[in-house]
Amino acid sequence: MYDQIAQYTNKLIADRAVLTGEIAFAAQDDAVLTAGEPALAELAGAVLARLSCLALAVARPALPFADLLVARAPVGESCIVPRDTETRTFLHDIPFVRRAELGDEPAALIARLLGNRKGVIVEGVGIVASGTLTVEQAYINYSSIFHSTFVKYLEDVLQEGFRLPGETDVFSVFRRDWLRPLTAAGLDFRAGPLTDHDEILAEITAVGRYTVERGLVDSFFGNISYRAGEVVYISQTAASLDALAGCIDPVAMDNSSTCGITASSELLAHRRIYELSGARAILHGHPKFAVVMSMQCEEAGCPVRDCWKECPSVRFLGDTPVVAGEIGAGGLAKRVPPVIVGPRKAIVYGHGVFTVGEADFAEAFRALVEVENWCRNEYFRRVDERWRENR
């Protein structure tokens, strides 16, 4: 399992989700083994030994947003509740332990909290995430918590401004140094229409990797497909966008076979988009600023409570429509296709972005970059507008 630990350690570093050198894993087969920064590794081993699961990741995130969320949380709170779809659906909420509560037996306390949830934030230590079946799962849960604390912190700052001493500096450094420009420049796309089976698989695999390498999505979030005649090639459920080789299902448009039962939960949305738009390529990911901005609703006195699934209106971020709707059979498949036809792009409330390409992925990829850049700029414009006096 050391090879898998090395693989996912490197992935977290490449994703810029951890501080280099402040990461450790533990995994257990018939015995517990650990690797990484010694103090974190010891903690990981001690926690894992108390749990029925296979792996554990402990790392200090590359940005201090998780700690800031804990510090900003009112006294008496013991978890943070992000509102984005992925977190709501798969993590529910994220428990945290304050530095002062850690006590002499931190491993026991952390294990107890992890007995309930896939990950916890330990103030001053980092994110601790478990993987029930695989090392990869611990990586995914870490990634998910990194993503959701990122989104939640940006959202809170926009809503509530800065509250802690030094917070504005942290935010400036993040804005100035951590964020990198997003661009499609220099990427190689095969010109469509694509018809050759192997070529389609290769292109989907390459484009999936681009989305992660260019920092548009964390590796676990999103799906991608290409239509050739009556077959849709689509990434499988629970597949990482940057590791799609062997994880792409060809699915017949007419449901003559059920082999595609392993396809992404968004298969139905992809199909309807193809039927309505005539496009050939679809790219779907969860870029963070688009997720944050999609949840900013200014509708005064709106009676809808569960906006993410029930908001009936179509809003706009720039010229990109935003609709509500949950994953899979939860309504997104109904609401996205009609609005995506004209603008060739759409955002789903609290969830992410869909873009399409007429013949190939070049157009879809550029659109994804544009949407996220627009949301990023708009985000900072609104922060500046609202909280300038604080900065």
Add this chain to the structure above:
Amino acid sequence: MTNGTAAGWTGVLLRVDLTARQCWREELPEELRHAYLGGRGLGVRLMRDYYRLAPFDPDTPLIFAVGPLCGTPAPTAARLAVVSRSPLTGTIYDCSAGGRFAWRLKAAGFDTLVVTGQSTVPLALAITPTGAELVAVPALWGKTVPETVAALAARGSVAAIGPAGENGVLFANIMMGEGNSVGRGGLGAVMGKKGLKAIVVDGDRETLIADRERFDHARSDVMRLFRASPVIFGELGIAEYGTPALVDLMRQRRMAPTANFRRTVFEQSDNYSGPAIRRAYQAKKDGCYGCPIQCKKSTPQGEHLPEYETVSHFGALNGIADLAAIVKSNTLCNRLGMDTISAAVTLAAWGEARGAFPRAEEVPPLLEEIAWRHGAGELLAEGSSRVAAAMGRPELAMGVKGLELPAYDPRGAYGMALAYCTSNRGGCHLRAYPISHEILRKPIATDRFSFSGKARIIAIAEDTNAAVDSLVACKFSFFGATLEEYGELLSAATGIDYPPQQLKEIGRRIYLTERFYNCANGFASRDDYLPERFYCEGGSSGEGIEIPPIDRARFTEELQKYYRIRGLTPDGTFADPDFLATQP
């Protein structure tokens, strides 16, 4: 908290002694409820004083146990477990089944029903909230399941045996009135030996929920996960096509057992794929009572259509491509009250031994013969392992611990190979259920051709599923939800916090108790192996997929790891003879 008013549980157990023809209520100790939940766990615990008795000993209990979620709107929880000792395998045995029967038993005020003794005249047991009554039903003996259900339906929900159970077919089922079956291990024969033809139950009590708001929140979390799961509510998932949705996938993965596991691809499996069944029978959604998934399918006339394992085994395993014949075989097994998987594997072993698999038109008469123990049926009623041994070809029985393997070839998924062997009830796919991650990518994909990490994964999954079987919820829920959400449902329903980690520990206790019973009855490491075929013959390689034989040495290495994880000796047994005394 006092018995009878506890949220979740009723706290009451109904005992029935068929020999003395007596029924009485007992308190179900709170300590046992908390430590074993219900369903499988509670049933297994209640076998503690009886596990050494022979399956057909009159004193061997036949236990029906619901769980604390039964009667609540928790998705897929209107289920019960039936527990006893299996006459087919000799192991401790449990099976979960859905239907109104489970819900009505709870609504009659009982968590558990324990039947012992033996009657010389056929009896039916009628249960209502005011008590239980034993009625002589000599006229029902010899009747099929639907005839029996029809005769008793006016009194409530029925669980009954058919001719197979009456005649001691070692893989006879107990059938629920709506067609759900308590299958595989032959508990129908246990019921038959007791002279109990049927149980009918009616009730109207509500199950109390301690914290309604928390419960509703947890329920909506579960439903979101169902909607997010391609396997459950996806366009090609089990809600649409039922479990035969797996036919195409198993064909593509080259792990569809064919010709008694000599091959792993059957070219005509298209004939009985999910879409083929839908087209041929205008299949409509059907399923267990109170389940939002409705994964079972039936014809517009209400005839139940077969599950994946059934179509594949009456199909590929016996070389039969005729869908109508397969559907007919399934219907016949349901009417006669016997297990489709074991019946089909037994026919295949017999077929290979005699040099010819049964033809499509031969199967229905053979099934009748089995149920009535006529002609060839006298031998076939004993199951594949005894049939193959009697024919001098013991190696042709495709089972583990005498339980016939279902339709997932172990050479195509190494976790499944290991799980078949470590399952306490023998060759069963539903214990650790690694198909979920090795094939269906839920909750995450694992490498199906690797043993790496699988011992730990299987142990964790066995514990998890032992808890699930004790709740009692349906395994298919866990293609979407996890113990996190079900733990919430349970905590909300009972008012007692059950974090997922604690549920896994309860599951572990149940698993180890079962293993202890088995070891005490002589089971050991040698019983934790697949038939030799899988270690020396490959499957059907092709289309870029190699299906080599399983590496026996590597298998053994992982099995030994598994024993260490379980705290067992290298022979797979218990170092501590007093293990049970250390458990609640």
